[in-house]
Amino acid sequence: MTIVTPDYYKNFKCIADRCRHSCCIGWEIDIDDATFNKYDNLKGDFALKLKSNIEFEGTPHFRLDTTERCPFLNSNGLCDIITNLGEDMLCQICSDHPRFRNLYSDFTEVGLGLCCEAAAEIILTKKEKTSLSLTTEASQLPILNFREKLFGILQDRSLPIKNRVNNMLSLIDAYLPVDTNWYSVFYSLERMDKTWDDYLLRIKDGIETEADEHSLDTAYEQLLVYLIFRHFSDCQYDGKVKERVLLAALIYKVIKAMNTSNTLKELIEISRLYSCEIEYSDENINRLLSELSLYINPR
Ligand code: SF4
Structure with missing residues (x-):
């Protein structure tokens, strides 16, 4: 399957605690089945905290606090799941963001979404003409x-x-x-x-x-x-x-x-x-x- 990406795609890196509009605030964070199973098998204090912050109504997702923050976004703007368990334990939606995927019969396109300020900066400040990996x-x-x-x-x-x-x-x-x-x-x-x-x-x-x-x-x-x-x-x-x-x-x-x-x-x-x-x-x-x-x- 052909994967098409723009040339700036590889330049993205989350700016985490320097982000002014974190994607960990204001968005529902659904937990995919594979990650849910990994969480389910965890033991220990952090595992307890993790499981107690999952809302099971509809697709399992993290229960946001009253200011719509993900319960694992700490006061330093960092993700407690990453610091306690490592990036591999993020759910798919968190690993992917701000990447988007468009699937077609002959090819798949993967890009960076403008909704992320770091991605928007990469895309809109680029001086050279953008090309695709076609x-x-x-x-x-x-x-x-x-x-x-x-x-x-x-x-x-x-x-x-x-x-x-x-x-x-x-x-x-x-x-x-x-x-x-x-x-x-x-x-x-x-x-x-x-x-x-x-x-x-x-x-x-x-x-x-x-x-x-x-x-x-x-x-x-x-x-x-x-x-x-x-x-x-x-x-x-x-x-x-x-x-x-x-x-x-x-x-x-x-x-x-x-x-x-x-x-x-x-x-x-x-x-x-x-x-x-x-x-x-x-x-x-x-x-x-x-x-x-x-x-x-x-x-
Ligand atoms: S919006 Fe972009 S830069 Fe900000 S926390 Fe999310 S992925 Fe990182």
Whole structure:
């Protein structure tokens, strides 16, 4: 089976106690069967603590405290399971995060999710064009071949990023309407973090921005390449080729409009929030794809 990864994939390392938005806070942490069995066989004081913090209703998961922290995230920002038992005893979801896997019949894609601030920094501060570990055979698969074309357009550094996005939309003969009230659309989605609501207010008057500032073009290129890498191949399942390209263009425009300070630091933070709020919710992604399909079918 071909495994496709972006070239920055190997650079990831969790920053643990230096992380300001730890994934050990606010997310349900399900325990997979294999890890559950390992925990079940443990003996000793720490094993007792471990087992007493598992909630058995539904899929077994760790019982978060009143501030939604994992009970094993200690006050130094380190994981007590790792310090007491070693990394091998983490459940699958903790070992994987922030990596994501997309499984297809001919290949599997593995990437880093923008929801993690360390991953977002690696992806969005990368200066060189991103490439994928594609074998010649895999690159001939029609879906991946077409996606490489999209990457080529997005990475044409002779043009401002706005023109590259327009060229990408021309290729699929679709357009992104500027008069849609995207604020209402995003506000109607499931939301978790109040900070995201504050950022949404920044697109109340629309998502069009001034075209003359290009200092962050490379970072926006990386964002767009990430979005196409992460979401485009799923069109094999739902046939939504144009919608998935439009989705990347929409998210780029929304994040750019929210980044009123036009700084890389804020771009990284908004991208991280977008990822937590939107792309880790199938329901939210599907709602946006449905909305975007309205602008394709009538043409
Ligand atoms: S969000 Fe990323 S950097 Fe922070 S604790 Fe989780 S994996 Fe580590």
